[in-house]
Amino acid sequence: MSNRLSRGPQALGFGSLSLALALWPCMLAAQGDHSPQQLLERMNRALEQVEFNGTLVYLHGQELAALRVTHRIQDGNTGESMLSLTGPVRALSRHADGVTCTLPDAAPLLVHKAHGRRGSMLRKVPLDFARLSRHYSIGRLGRFRVAGRHTDVVNVLAKDGFRYGYRFYLDQSSGLPLKVDLLAEDESPIQQIMFTEIAIEGQVESPILPAARGAPAPVEARPPWLTGRLPPGFRILSEEVLAREDGAHIHQLVLSDGLASFSVYLEPPLDGALHGESRLGAVSAAGGRVGEHQVTVVGEVPPATARRVLGLVDTPGG
Amino acid sequence: MSTEQQRQRVSALVDGEVGRFEAAAAINDLMRSRELADCWERWHLIGRALRGEPNNRAARATAARVRAAIAAQPSGERTDGRRPKGLWRPLGSAIAALLLVLGLAVMLTRPWDPAGGGLPYLGPMPLARAQPAAERWQQSDPAVRARLDRLLVNHQEQVAGLGSPGVATYAAVIGYQRLP
Numbered sequence: 001m002s003n004r005l006s007r008g009p010q011a012l013g014f015g016s017l018s019l020a021l022a023l024w025p026c027m028l029a030a031q032g033d034h035s036p037q038q039l040l041e042r043m044n045r046a047l048e049q050v051e052f053n054g055t056l057v058y059l060h061g062q063e064l065a066a067l068r069v070t071h072r073i074q075d076g077n078t079g080e081s082m083l084s085l086t087g088p089v090r091a092l093s094r095h096a097d098g099v100t101c102t103l104p105d106a107a108p109l110l111v112h113k114a115h116g117r118r119g120s121m122l123r124k125v126p127l128d129f130a131r132l133s134r135h136y137s138i139g140r141l142g143r144f145r146v147a148g149r150h151t152d153v154v155n156v157l158a159k160d161g162f163r164y165g166y167r168f169y170l171d172q173s174s175g176l177p178l179k180v181d182l183l184a185e186d187e188s189p190i191q192q193i194m195f196t197e198i199a200i201e202g203q204v205e206s207p208i209l210p211a212a213r214g215a216p217a218p219v220e221a222r223p224p225w226l227t228g229r230l231p232p233g234f235r236i237l238s239e240e241v242l243a244r245e246d247g248a249h250i251h252q253l254v255l256s257d258g259l260a261s262f263s264v265y266l267e268p269p270l271d272g273a274l275h276g277e278s279r280l281g282a283v284s285a286a287g288g289r290v291g292e293h294q295v296t297v298v299g300e301v302p303p304a305t306a307r308r309v310l311g312l313v314d315t316p317g318g
Numbered sequence: 319m320s321t322e323q324q325r326q327r328v329s330a331l332v333d334g335e336v337g338r339f340e341a342a343a344a345i346n347d348l349m350r351s352r353e354l355a356d357c358w359e360r361w362h363l364i365g366r367a368l369r370g371e372p373n374n375r376a377a378r379a380t381a382a383r384v385r386a387a388i389a390a391q392p393s394g395e396r397t398d399g400r401r402p403k404g405l406w407r408p409l410g411s412a413i414a415a416l417l418l419v420l421g422l423a424v425m426l427t428r429p430w431d432p433a434g435g436g437l438p439y440l441g442p443m444p445l446a447r448a449q450p451a452a453e454r455w456q457q458s459d460p461a462v463r464a465r466l467d468r469l470l471v472n473h474q475e476q477v478a479g480l481g482s483p484g485v486a487t488y489a490a491v492i493g494y495q496r497l498p
Contacts, residue, residue, distance in 0.1 A: 058493030065493040070342065081342035082488060087495035088362065089332055092488050093345035099475050100345050101467065101491060102331075108348045108355050109464070111472045180486045193486050193493075238476065254476055263473040272461030280455050281490035285466055298469045300487075 036140045036154045037129050039170050044127060046175035047071075048078060054147070054198030055085070060191045060281040069195075132258045135159050135233040144169055146178040147195045156259065161185045162231040162305045163260040164282065174200045182282050182300070191282040225266060225293075226253065228312040231305050233257035244270070255299075255309075262299020264309060269294045277303055291315035320351045328354050332361045454494055467491065 034042070053070040066085040071078065077096050084090040092101045098112040132138065141153040151169040158165040165183035170176070179194040222236060234255045242250040250267040262284075273294045274287030286306040287296035295313045297306040324347045331344040348354050454463045474487045 056489070058489045060490070060494070063494065065495050067489065067493055068341070072342075079342075080488070081345060082492045083331070083341045084492055084495065088365075090492045090495070091331060091341060091345050092492045093342050094475070094488070095342070095346065099471050099488075100348065101471055102345060102348055102358060103467070108345075108358065109467055109471060111468065111475050177486070191490070193489050240476075242472070252472070254473070256477065261473070261477045263469065263476070265469055270465075272459065272465040274457075274462055274466060278455040278457055278462075278466060280466070280470065281494055283470060283490050285455065285470075296466075296469055298466065298473055300490075 034152070036138045036156075037127070039140075039152055039154050039175070040127055040138070040156075040168065042175040043168060043170050043177055046171075047177075049073070049202060050174050050176055051201040052174075052176060052198055054195045056193055056195045058191075058193050058281075063281075066196075128258050131233070132156075135163065135257055136165065136259065141167070143172075144179075146171075147198050149173065149178060149198070151178055157183065157187060158185055160232065161302060162233070162308075163257060163301060164190060166259065169194075171200070174202070176200065223251070223253065225251075225315045226264065226312055227314045230255065230312065231308055234260075234262075237261075246270075260299070260301050262297055262301050262306060262309065264313065265296045265298070266290075266293050266313065266315070268292070277307065279303065286310040320347065320354045320357075324351070324354060325357065328358060329361060332358065332365060 051072055053068075056067050056069055058065045058067060065087065068083040068085055070081045072080070074096070079095045080093070082092045088103075090101075090103050092099065098110065101109040101111075103109070129138070135158065137155070137157045137159060139155050139157075141155045144151050144153050146169045150172045152172055154168045154170060156166040156168070165185070165187065167179075167181040167183060167189075168177050169179035171178050176198075178198065179192070181189045182191040184190050223239065234257050236253055237256050238252075238254045240252045240254075242252055244250050244267060248268045248270075250265055252266075253264040255262055255264070269289065269292070273289075274285055274296050275289070276287070278285045278287075283298065283300050284303045284306040285296060285298045286303070286309075287294065288310060289295075290313050293315045295310060295315075297309045299306065324344075327340055327344040328347060331341060331348075348358055455466050457463045457466070471488075471491060474491070477487070
C-alpha cells in the first residue's frame with residue numbers, strides 16, 4: 001500500500017513528462033514558437049491560401065510611397081491588384097492571363113502568361129532550407145507589432161555580398177508577411193515594405209513542414225553563351241525563348257539561389273536598350289552589347305551581382 | 319469599343335478615386351482596349367499639368383510611336399533618299415500629337431505662373447529644372463525605361479512566390495515615384 005502510495009507521485013510525474021513530450025509540438029504551435037523554417041514555409045503557403053486587402057507603405061532610401069493592395073484567389077490561382085495612393089497614379093494587376101502594369105507616362109505594359117511555361121511552375125517551389133543555409137543565416141528575432149497585429153520576426157541574413165538579406169515580420173494568425181525589410185550585407189535596410197492596415201480572410205493552420213512537392217529540377221545544361229563561374233549558390237531555373245514586339249527572339253535565363261533571383265536576357269540589338277547599369281529601388285540592371293547581341297541582367301540582387309553575370313556572357317563576335 | 323461605364327471607371331482610376339474592387343476591373347479594361355489606354359495617357363497628362371507636376375515624360379509614348387512608325391517601314395524604301403509617302407502619315411500624326419501635348423501642357427500650366435501674382439509659387443516646375451537623375455531607372459531615355467520595366471515585370475511574373483512575399487516583388491515597380 002505504502003509502495004503504491006509512494007509510487008503514485010513518481011508515476012504521475014513520469015506520465016506528465018511523457019504527456020508533455022508528446023504534446024510538445026502542439027504546445028509550441030499554441031504558443032507560436034515555431035522554427036524560423038516553419039514560419040517561412042507557412043508564409044509561402046499563406047500567400048497561396050489567404051486573401052487580403054490593405055494599405056502598405058514602400059520605403060526605399062528617401063522615397064516613400066503608399067499602395068493599396070488586394071490579393072485574391074480564384075480557381076486556385078492567386079492574383080493581385082496594386083494601386084499607388086501617392087504621386088502619379090500607377091496600377092498593377094496580376095491575373096490568370098499575366099500582368100498588366102499602368103504607369104502614368106506610358107501605354108499599359110502587358111506581360112502575357114504563356115501557359116505551360118516552366119517559369120510559371122516556380123510559384124509552387126517549396127523552400128530548400130538545406131541549400132539556403134549555405135548562403136543565408138536563418139533565425140528568429142522575437143516578436144513585433146505591425147498594423148496592430150502580432151508578428152514573429154524572422155531574419156534571413158546573406159552570408160556574402162552577392163545577394164540581399166531579408167527580415168520578415170509574419171502575422172501570427174495568418175502567416176502573412178506584414179513587413180519585409182531587404183537588408184544589405186551589414187544588415188542595414190535597403191528597402192522596407194510594411195502594411196499599415198490589412199483585412200485578412202482565412203489563415204494557415206498547420207505549422208508542420210509539408211512534403212516536398214516536386215520542385216522543378218534546375219536546368220543542368222548551360223547555354224553556350226553563358227560562360228565562367230556564376231555567383232555562388234545561383235542556378236539556372238528556367239530557359240525560355242520569348243517573342244519580341246518586332247518578332248525577334250529573346251532568350252531568357254532565370255537564375256535563383258532559392259530566394260534572390262534575376263534574369264539574363266539575350267536578344268538582337270534594339271533601340272531603347274540599356275548600356276551600363278541602372279537601379280529601380282532594390283532592383284539592379286546591367287546591360288550592354290556583347291558581340292551581335294544585346295544582353296540585359298535584371299533582378300533584385302546587388303549591382304555587383306548583375307555586373308558580374310553580364311561579364312559572363314560571351315556570344316559569337318563578342 | 320469601350321463603354322461609358324468603363325471610361326468612368328478608368329477616369330476614377332486616374333483620379334485615384336476608384337474602389338479597391340473596381341481597380342482590378344479598370345486595369346483589366348485598360349489591358350483590353352487600346353482606346354482606353356490612349357485615354358489613360360491623355361488624362362494623366364492633363365491631370366499632371368493641372369496638379370503642377372513635371373510633365374516632360376509625356377514624350378515617352380510619343381517617342382515610342384515615332385520609333386515604331388519608322389521601324390515599321392521596310393528598309394528598302396528608305397534607300398532611295400526620298401521619304402515614302404506612307405511614312406508621313408504616322409510621323410505627322412506623332413509630331414502633331416507631340417505638339418498638342420506640349421501646347422496643352424503650356425496652356426494648362428499658365429494660370430499658375432509665379433510671375434502672375436504675389437502668392438507662393440505652387441505651380442509646375444519648369445521643364446528645364448526636372449531632375450533626370452530622379453527618373454525611373456535613372457534613365458533619361460523613355461524607351462530605355464519602358465524596356466527595363468517590361469523586362470523586370472516579365473522576370474517577376476516568373477519568380478513571384480519563389481520565397482518572396484507576393485506583393486513585395488511588384489512593390490518597386492509600382493511604388494517608385496519621381497518626386498516633384
